[in-house]
Amino acid sequence: MINAKEIYLSYDENRFIIKKGAFHIRPKEFVFIGGASGSGKSTLLKSFYGDIALKHGKLIIDGHDMSSPRSKILRDVRKNIGVIFQDYKLVKEWTIEENIMLPLKINGYSNDVSKQQAIKLLSHVKLSHREGFYPSELSGGEQQRVAVARALAHNPKIIIADEPTGNLDDYSADLVWNLLKNANEQLGITIVVVTHRVPKNFGIAFRQLSIEDGVIYEVC
Template sequence: MLPLKVHKYADDVSRAQVKKLLKHVKLSHKVGAYPAELSGGEQQRVAVARALAHNPSIILADEPTGNLDDYSSDMIWTLLKNANEHLGITVVVVTHRIPTNLGIKYRRFNIEEGVVYEAS
């Protein structure tokens, strides 16, 4: 709820949004858990929920699946894909590994020796 409180959302609106987002990331059962009580994958899913909390127009994600197992990685990619497809959010991801089954149109850029170019 913290990002919503910072943006001065009413408590009832914040609670409803948190409930909806935790359900979306399949963590409703962890509503009272502290970060240290969550696995790495669960923490990443909470981070995606937090990023979605105030309906942004863009999400910038730096290696969102870097240290996750395949199950958690797939879930994070699905959440980001759904944010783009269903909510119209632009998602910019910096990663070393794009999943082969992403199933979404995307543009890929590479950086080599300080030069950015679009890969084909």
């Protein structure tokens, strides 16, 4: 599903953030990525959907070689990836249904189909009572649940999440973790999450990677 061989990532030529990155994430796995602030966790996630290019090495995402990503490869990769950001990244001028519809519209679904899926997902994330609301009218936890719904909207094979509960209270964080666990267990979606803290008593099997001094290693 995700296979990295000797990858190097940086924003300039003077300092590599990730060095000799090598790991393999199999289909349907739930994987946490940890490390200190500034260690490169978010940078690594960005490479999965082509937001930062490799300097060296080879990265395969769902069978697609990201070593020299062309526009068509990026489109194909992104069709199968859902992304959840710590700061939600919802379009404030759109209703929450319209935000959820976005990846569906990008992938060519009709407005009617996109709307039906959005309403279904609002129910799934327990926000049907907020239909027609705008992001600014929701709490942080509710906005993150909308972000989870948006990530699920186009039935991705992979969901990558960057500190999805970092700004949330315990109750909202638990809701988000349960949504991600259900997506993994019930839908078979591969989940990759950057977090400073793995939840206790998580309840499902998972693997843990960590980044230290640019090197990625498995936590046993």
